[in-house]
Amino acid sequence: MDQQLKQALDFANYQQTFSIQKKVLKERMSAKLTYGFNGGLFRIDRTLLTFVDMLCAKDRTSGVILLDANENPVLVDDLEEFRDEIFRRYFEVTNEYFEQHQKIKKSRSVEKLISQ
């Protein structure tokens, strides 16, 4: 086989694996950012973090009703505790995401990609 074509095919294989690894990593992080609380299910994202932090800043910290990912109302007795938990989870997950993403980006072969 022509060397140039072989290189192109090798690169194509690499790209396929690279795409899968990125997708799986994203799925994993997304799952970790799902938070079940008091019968509701929250997706920890920037909107939730900002909204909850804003409510805390306005001293709305007890007996707060939040809408969860399914738009169902959920009672949060202690919003500061809830805020601390979602911030903790968010940073834990995004830090892991960053580390794993860096590893994938730096892996220049299929073997290295699947050994991460």
Place this chain on the structure above:
Amino acid sequence: MTQGILLYAHNNRTVDYALMSVIAGGLAKKNLQVPVSLITDASTIAWMKESNIFNQAETVFDHIIVVDRPTTDNQRRLHDGQTGQMIPFINTNRSTAYDLTPYDRTLLIDSDFFILSNSLGEYWNVDADVMLGSAINDIYDDSRVGYLDRHVSDTGVKMYWATTVMFSKNANAKLFFDTVNYVKENYSQFADVFRFDCRQFRNDIAFSVAKHILDGYQQDDVLSLPPVLSALDKDILHGVNGNTLTFLVDHKLTNSYCAAAISNIDIHIMNKQSVIRNKQALLELI
């Protein structure tokens, strides 16, 4: 309130579902930290004893519930990478899960669904009586997912995936499972209404139709379990290295493979024979 996981295993001459259920049950117990029970039949237990996995099964499962082996002529084509064969598929008693589960809140999983994370643990206390896997999530991408993976038929309703089902022991969940059973027993009539192929019984279809009926004949995506990350049966579980499972993924379904690896994420591995080939390494994970 007791929480636990429930699996079914009825062996056929080709696929060792008993072994797979020990692996799936062991991984679920380890990663979700809840008890696991197995529903099986006498002949499958006899095979477990003969193949020396019964002792391990007794350590994995808190309850081994023996039921009559369902009689069915259900067949399906299962691939092992490029090769495939028709095999009997003994799966028609899922609707008994409500009556047989020893738990107040149950996560019912297929024996080829491997729980490698604690993500589903977030769903135990969600205020929903029954939740199904909301869709298939192909390990490669959506290009391999067809319309009939998302809908029960060309003109039918949305397909949910009964690979994962979480339910509570209450009247609403009982009604749901009674409806699943009713759909199963009148499968060809419902096939006329919902326009699906009735030649092979599929739990995914029976559960989806039951959900559609009980949701008031409308689609209601609210309160489902996450999409089921799946490696198709044309993909091959190539190896297990520590916590990492490596796959050969037939990315265009034309026998052209690329590599992939996953860890710390739950996965539905449809290529059962490739699971069996890696049994030793998988058993070491539990």
